[in-house]
Amino acid sequence: MKTITAEQFRSEKRNSTSNQSDNEAIDQAVLEILKQVMKNGDKALFHYTEKFDGVTLDEFVVSEQEFVEAREMVSSDFLTSIQQAKTNITTFHQAQVEHSWFMDKEPGIVLGQKVTPLEKVGIYIPGGKAAYPSSVLMNVIPAKLAGVENIQIVTPPQSDGTINPYVLVAAEESGVDTIYKLGGAQAIAALAYGTETVEKVAKIVGPGNAYVARAKKWVYGDVAIDMIAGPSEICVVADETAPISYIAADLLSQAEHDESATAICVTTSNTLAEKLTIEVEKQTASLDRKAIIQRSLSQNGKIIIANDLKDAFNIVNELAPEHLELMIQNPSESLQYIKNAGAIFLGNYSPEPLGDYFAGPNHTLPTSSTARFASPLGVYDFVKRSSVIQYSQAALLTNAEPIKTLANTEGLTAHANAIQIRKEKPDA
């Protein structure tokens, strides 16, 4: 990990120029896949599954039998743990449930906001070598609480054509309707446009690789998506009281995700920065995913020296990190200064993995500085609102003039006429 000053951080940031229109090579491949799936449906899905996952399938839908077998393969420890996590995730997300409301502040006038769950939702769960049962819970539970009737998972098959048993058990525990053995851009296309087997959904959520992310970007507008997810990030703000071994462990837990993951510590203490560099190297040596961690840290790892805590919080707000840990004295008093962060972990005993798996808030969080404008996945992602307007005859006629004035100002005289005709023919 290299140590830099706040000035160096800002100048590096100014010079970074990547943007959404800068993905030509991947986009070309993705667009071809979208086109083929729209045109050839299931046939295209079988083709791409052979090509990209190396598996020839007879059908995409996971069978009852496969769920039963999965149950027999997982440990009771796993089952207890996932059930505890489910309880915690449910408790937190219940507080996000929204209800329809109406107001009748003036006689003859009712205004409202009707909240309706999305009808069908598709969830992408990464597969292949790794298995992410926690992502199943984090995506399915808020959709369920929102009242979504039909929840479909797509996840790429393993090389033997099966799906990881932990994923299957997590899906069953959380109440998924169907699991399709499908991955990549072709899975996104199938959910967005439908095929003979896969039902078209209203929204696609869940993380994936670069092809999945770009496919989501392309279908956005035809369906809703949660976000275009990038590599995972952590930022730890540490003052001189922070336990160095904890900071190091937390940075490394982020770095193990993949080579493009980012681990940053912002500290007010030069001494801490020096000791942390040594501790990170020491802990890395004994970790399973050492090779990934080393590449991730050398590419994206940073210790930034801030002038004071205020400066540190400014750096955080410029970074807008996915995960933020505040290992400082009185962390909750500093919460007011944090504007941009996906999830905020307070104090020395709230490490990121606690939030990844267990505490309750969602682990699907805005990456790549999108915490400037985006939120964690939540129940609000699975509902939509409709406005409701009801005026009585008297209420409309009383207010006819200003409405007509505004319509005429905009040159929309047929708009004015829709009001005027109700005045002229009040009881048509």
Next chain:
Amino acid sequence: MKTITAEQFRSEKRNSTSNQSDNEAIDQAVLEILKQVMKNGDKALFHYTEKFDGVTLDEFVVSEQEFVEAREMVSSDFLTSIQQAKTNITTFHQAQVEHSWFMDKEPGIVLGQKVTPLEKVGIYIPGGKAAYPSSVLMNVIPAKLAGVENIQIVTPPQSDGTINPYVLVAAEESGVDTIYKLGGAQAIAALAYGTETVEKVAKIVGPGNAYVARAKKWVYGDVAIDMIAGPSEICVVADETAPISYIAADLLSQAEHDESATAICVTTSNTLAEKLTIEVEKQTASLDRKAIIQRSLSQNGKIIIANDLKDAFNIVNELAPEHLELMIQNPSESLQYIKNAGAIFLGNYSPEPLGDYFAGPNHTLPTSSTARFASPLGVYDFVKRSSVIQYSQAALLTNAEPIKTLANTEGLTAHANAIQIRKEKPDA
């Protein structure tokens, strides 16, 4: 307007295949504009404003003097009307304001959701020939209520280099910080990436032409956007009690927007369908925007005969219209059957223009069937949420095992280690 059956409607719908990846010609032009603005900043903006708006500007920012002059040009009727509208829009949107919350259901555990306004927001207001002061109110007021500190409007200049005075007065009344004389994809690029003059924003909202819509699609992910807006739509559900002259007037108010606007009546009454066809023709003859209306109705106008009201509501949910009017007996009792619609107008005295200008709910609504998953613009568009997690030492150590089990299941052993190290060195 042509009259069709529910079956014909469904078969037409199945055969429509337009999708987001089907915009190559516009995309090419838009991508070039985005690239030039990112590279050359203000210089590119001056160039495109000359090219597309036919105006050579010295600067983009609307001056104090221009605001003063605008005030002198608008009528007092307009001013009163817009102030009344502002009051109504504010009252409705105040009910959408969200607050941070925290829960402490277990000892040593605090979880929460922190709500933070977006820092800077950009609003696109269409310009040129038409002027839309109502769109200024509908976009600015929810942003203000959310607590957004910096609100910038972009709007294309008229051929003499000025901005429509109604737009300027509406902007001043609603508290906009800056107005830039900028339109098209170049305005979206400037807001998304910043130039010497234009500040980069966190979110871009507001309607525009096809170039603006595609530019928003491309910058989505680098900044947030409200939606990719398409042409405007109305669907009127009418039973045999509905006043035919009102239905016709309301359909025509939608059709006057532009040729691609859609006006649909779904009715259970054959007699009404016949009479409505005649009434629409009759009313059209005397309207200012007759030519647009005729083209819009012949391309997209439809009367759909439904078997019964239940069938009518199913058609509505398949259409997912931007505006829905229920001109039926006891409309509020039918609200429960409406799943997909941007705004729902109940009864004979709640015509769409009432909502466009005055009642209070937002007139920026999901178009092109996106009401399946999207909501009206609201205060919720201008805030974001951050999760907050705080565990005490005791709470973390009590729950250490299930967290480690889940991390190890996913093969993320450095995640498990971040928990384990706090167990091994509890007071580091």
